[in-house]
Amino acid sequence: MKIAVAGAGAWGTALALAACLHPAKHCVLLWARDAVQARAMQEQRENARYLPGIPLPDSLQIASSAVALQCAAQAADLIVIATPVAGLRPMLQTLHDMAAPDRPHPPVVWLCKGFEPVATNQPVVQQHRQRHATQRAGLLPHEIQQQIFPGLHAGALSGPSFAQEVACGQPTALVAASRHQNVRAALVEALHGPSLRIYANDDLVGVEVGGAIKNVLAIATGLADGLHLGLNARAALVTRGLAEIARFGVALGARFETFMGLSGLGDLVLTTTGDLSRNRQVGLKLAAGLTLQQAIDSLGHVAEGVYSARTIARRAAQLGVEMPITECIVALLAGHLKPAEAVAALMGRDPKGEMPCSAEPPCPS
Secondary structure, X not given: OEEEEEOOOHHHHHHHHHHHOOOOOXXXXXXXXXXXXXXXXXXXXXXXXXXXXXXOOOOOEEEOOHHHHHHHHHHOOEEEEOOOHHHXXXXXXXXXXXXXXXXXXXXXXXXXXXXXXXXXXXXXXOOHHHOOOHHHOOOXXXXXXXXXXXXXXXXXXXXXXXXXXXXXXXXXXXXXXXXXXXXXXXXXXXXXXXXXXXXXXXXXXXXXXXXXXXXXXXXXXXXXXXXXXXXXXXHHHHHHHHHHXXXXXXXXXXXXXXXXXXXXXXXXXXXXXXXXXXXXXXHHHHHOOOOHHHHHHHHOOOXXXXXXXXXXXXXXXXXOOOOHHHHHHHHHHOOOOOHHHHHHHHHOOOOOOOOOOOOOOOOOO
């Protein structure tokens, strides 16, 4: 296969490396927006900025020019967008403008997890009158694609994964999510191998929701661990966090069972408990007394949960979905609550039923 990976951060580089080392010996181009970074990667055969110490094979092509991206995209069997969610819209627009009019466009998949940022100062309140104004509350990646490049066969690659471990060839299982069978098949052909297992799923909404909201819950879990609240508290946060994810996703039309799989429970457990998680590190640093800006600056990478928490809470309000953990993290990140106060707010909630009763009206949760 010919594979083009647009975005040379940690995750894009790791996926390009995995595809390049696949037993099928795919032809892979890794495109970097930063020409200086691309030149350094070509010369050093290493992504020193994002994956230091991991060698890049000579067969991996690296480029940064718009011409190189256009040529690769038009010749590719699969295009992987490896930008943060904030960069998905411009990259899709670029691919749309570069598309050859006389041939079908290859499948496109994105690696980003989150909601498109929204520039607004509106408070996070119940907004039931705005249920149809999703553009005011941030979009999931597939909703962005539908606006920019409708008709494109596209999807997401998600699941419990740290880029460093994938780049080192450690065992990992991921989900190829798309409504289109050819997209799922292309991802399996490109990446399924001895150390990387790819499961197909047609519930794109559920897979995207799981990957987006778990980042906010990782901040909450890092906060609790940083305050030394114990393993019981961590288990409670993870479990109730999964309930928040499922409520939100089902309200958007996702299937409940998706959240019991790799892109739901699996990704949530990894991100809330693994110290390679940038979002978890934010919570730990806030618990240690750092300001939010200090915590972000110390990471050197994007922590999507910081930027998507408010958007998730606003869209949940539109859907009428209760998300108390997310709302507490929004208040914490906005400076309205201190770390200990956020935990106290969660633990001080009124008692609720855990699950809806099958023969009775749903219990509040």
